[in-house]
Amino acid sequence: MKTETAPAVAPVRREVRPRAGKxxxxxxxxxxHLMLLLWxxxxxxxxxxxxLNSFKTNTEIFGDSPLALPQSWGWGxxxxxxxTSRIGEYLINTVIVVAFSTxxxxxxxxxxxxxxxxxxxxGNRIVYTLFVSGLSIPPFxxxxxxxxxxxxxxxxxxxxxxxxxxIAYSLPFTVFxxxxxxxxxxxxxxxxxxxxGCGHARTFFQIMLPMARPGLISITIFNVIGQWNQYxxxxxxxxxxxxxxxxxxxxxxxxxxxxxYEADWAGLFAALSxxxxxxxxxxxxxxxxIQTGLTAGVGK
Amino acid sequence: xxxxxxxxxxxxxxxxxxxxxxxxxxxxxxxxxSPNLQALQLALTNSRGISPDFQYVGLDNFTRLFGDEVFWAxxxxxxxILLVMPLVTIVIALFxxxxxxxxxxxxxxxxxxxxxxxxxxxxxxxxxxxAVVIVGVLxxxxxxxxxxGILNSVLSWFGVDPVxxxxxxxxxxxxxxxxxxxxxxxxxxxLFSAGMAGVPKEIFEAAALDGANRFxxxxxxxxxxxxxxxxxxxxxxxxxxxxxxxxxxVLSIDRGGPDNATTxxxxxxxxxxxxxxxxxxxxxxxxxxxxxxxxxxxxxLRVTRRxxxxx
Numbered sequence: 001m002k003t004e005t006a007p008a009v010a011p012v013r014r015e016v017r018p019r020a021g022k023x024x025x026x027x028x029x030x031x032x033h034l035m036l037l038l039w040x041x042x043x044x045x046x047x048x049x050x051x052l053n054s055f056k057t058n059t060e061i062f063g064d065s066p067l068a069l070p071q072s073w074g075w076g077x078x079x080x081x082x083x084t085s086r087i088g089e090y091l092i093n094t095v096i097v098v099a100f101s102t103x104x105x106x107x108x109x110x111x112x113x114x115x116x117x118x119x120x121x122x123g124n125r126i127v128y129t130l131f132v133s134g135l136s137i138p139p140f141x142x143x144x145x146x147x148x149x150x151x152x153x154x155x156x157x158x159x160x161x162x163x164x165x166x167i168a169y170s171l172p173f174t175v176f177x178x179x180x181x182x183x184x185x186x187x188x189x190x191x192x193x194x195x196x197g198c199g200h201a202r203t204f205f206q207i208m209l210p211m212a213r214p215g216l217i218s219i220t221i222f223n224v225i226g227q228w229n230q231y232x233x234x235x236x237x238x239x240x241x242x243x244x245x246x247x248x249x250x251x252x253x254x255x256x257x258x259x260x261y262e263a264d265w266a267g268l269f270a271a272l273s274x275x276x277x278x279x280x281x282x283x284x285x286x287x288x289x290i291q292t293g294l295t296a297g298v299g300k
Numbered sequence: 301x302x303x304x305x306x307x308x309x310x311x312x313x314x315x316x317x318x319x320x321x322x323x324x325x326x327x328x329x330x331x332x333x334s335p336n337l338q339a340l341q342l343a344l345t346n347s348r349g350i351s352p353d354f355q356y357v358g359l360d361n362f363t364r365l366f367g368d369e370v371f372w373a374x375x376x377x378x379x380x381i382l383l384v385m386p387l388v389t390i391v392i393a394l395f396x397x398x399x400x401x402x403x404x405x406x407x408x409x410x411x412x413x414x415x416x417x418x419x420x421x422x423x424x425x426x427x428x429x430x431a432v433v434i435v436g437v438l439x440x441x442x443x444x445x446x447x448x449g450i451l452n453s454v455l456s457w458f459g460v461d462p463v464x465x466x467x468x469x470x471x472x473x474x475x476x477x478x479x480x481x482x483x484x485x486x487x488x489x490x491l492f493s494a495g496m497a498g499v500p501k502e503i504f505e506a507a508a509l510d511g512a513n514r515f516x517x518x519x520x521x522x523x524x525x526x527x528x529x530x531x532x533x534x535x536x537x538x539x540x541x542x543x544x545x546x547x548x549x550v551l552s553i554d555r556g557g558p559d560n561a562t563t564x565x566x567x568x569x570x571x572x573x574x575x576x577x578x579x580x581x582x583x584x585x586x587x588x589x590x591x592x593x594x595x596x597x598x599x600x601l602r603v604t605r606r607x608x609x610x611x
Binding site for chain 2: 032033035036039040042043044045046047049050053061062067108109111112114115119121127130131134136137138140141142143144145146147148149150151153164165167168169171172175199200201204225228229231232236248249252253255256268269272275276279280283284287290291294295
């Protein structure tokens with residue numbers, strides 16, 4: 001949420017006097033570009049290679065020139081992957097789970113953050129500390145106990161259970177961030193509304209939430225990506241015998257080991273591509289917001 | 301507070317506070333606070349699976365833990381990841397973010413990033429958006445030990461024989477660290493870029509006008525000014541060094557292998573829980589992990605606390 005500070009005085013435009021090190025700067029510039037290009041290649045290659053391999057045959061993939069373009073561009077592997085890997089099913093499951101869990105994380109998180117930031121009451125500090133202390137606890141401590149708890153309430157192997165656990169695990173950061181955010185908003189508008197007889201809840205939903213929009217967007221993106229990519233919780237809470245409930249990360253981890261793919265590498269790469277493409281598209285459209293959203297937490 | 305003296309307004313206010321806190325608190329306590337507290341209790345028991353029959357065994361789990369070779373192997377691996385991964389990630393990210401924001405020389409007295417810097421930022425950041433699981437499966441293909449593995453086939457152009465990136469016990473963990481760096485750099489490039497954008501440009505320009513070369517500009521000006529952001533990044537990467545669960549589970553041979561050469565505590569906790577159903581022992585391991593993470597966080601915050609530079 002950093003705004004560029006405008007210089008108080010307009011900088012005087014003048015040519016910088018030439019320096020002795022000009023040539024070395026040119027060389028350095030060349031090296032810099034080379035390094036940037038190298039890292040670009042390092043980043044892009046595994047992904048491009050995955051797409052290309054989905055069009056190849058096993059002999060092409062394991063042949064002498066694995067980096068060559070495919071000989072033909074058939075979509076056969078994509079069809080097979082769609083049917084056998086159940087990627088579509090997992091994608092739909094994940095969309096449903098993440099939609100509900102992010103929505104309720106944001107709703108409940110902003111309600112709690114609003115009350116904690118704007119109302120003085122006995123226990124405020126304790127509740128806030130309880131939420132924020134969750135930030136420093138790795139999820140692995142409670143792995144066994146969480147399994148027991150979810151089993152006890154009868155929600156093991158259900159999407160409802162996963163949604164509730166996602167909400168609980170996302171609340172510490174959401175409450176922490178939004179409490180700080182609500183504190184930065186001016187109080188006058190809400191006070192004026194209350195004077196005019198607007199109730200507490202209505203003030204929150206109709207005045208404060210719209211004002212908090214930038215913060216809400218950042219944390220929504222943060223939560224969507226975090227929950228979409230979550231791996232530990234689904235494999236803990238949606239066991240192997242509930243494969244119809246699985247989420248996308250589970251499915252991806254499974255296709256790389258499952259027997260059905262032993263002979264069909266193109267299919268594996270096609271399934272992997274299917275998992276990457278939606279993320280790639282969303283990223284390209286929203287890259288600015290995603291970068292802000294994901295770095296928002298650290299920047300504070 | 302006596303109820304009789306409450307005004308209608310106060311009742312409404314208290315009702316509002318309670319109604320807004322009830323649902324989030326309930327979910328949080330049931331599914332987060334209570335499992336964590338139960339874990340502390342389970343760590344002192346011989347609980348196995350979801351069976352309600354277990355005995356308290358005192359600190360037996362911890363005694364066993366300290367005699368467990370795999371536990372110590374995992375702790376050593378976290379140590380190595382912690383030493384290498386944050387440092388390498390931060391150095392590469394600082395280098396790139398400097399180039400992308402200030403490395404393009406001056407134009408009309410204004411410092412700029414190199415040509416194409418916004419394109420690079422978009423590309424570099426992308427791995428951060430991918431699930432670690434996807435990265436793991438991607439790199440299974442990249443790091444395939446045969447000549448057909450993408451990295452090995454590139455190396456073969458230079459006459460290098462195929463390397464068993466993940467099957468050589470003394471190389472495998474370094475390979476995993478390399479993949480963590482691959483995924484993390486872009487995030488910190490963007491983070492440090494934001495830090496550099498927050499510093500008034502006049503500071504850099506004044507230094508450049510005074511004839512500071514790029515090295516001076518970087519080490520004497522840029523680095524001190526973004527030091528706070530670097531510290532925060534350090535803490536985040538350090539905490540990430542105590543995770544590495546998904547990557548090791550998906551990418552390494554035999555989940556933490558070969559022969560436990562890449563295993564990490566979260567993976568052992570998962571294994572004890574879901575393969576052996578030793579819930580008590582797994583929870584004790586969880587307590588050890590929390591202890592390590594909190595010790596790291598406390599030490600870092602103590603050591604790196606420095607005067608904030610005001611600008």
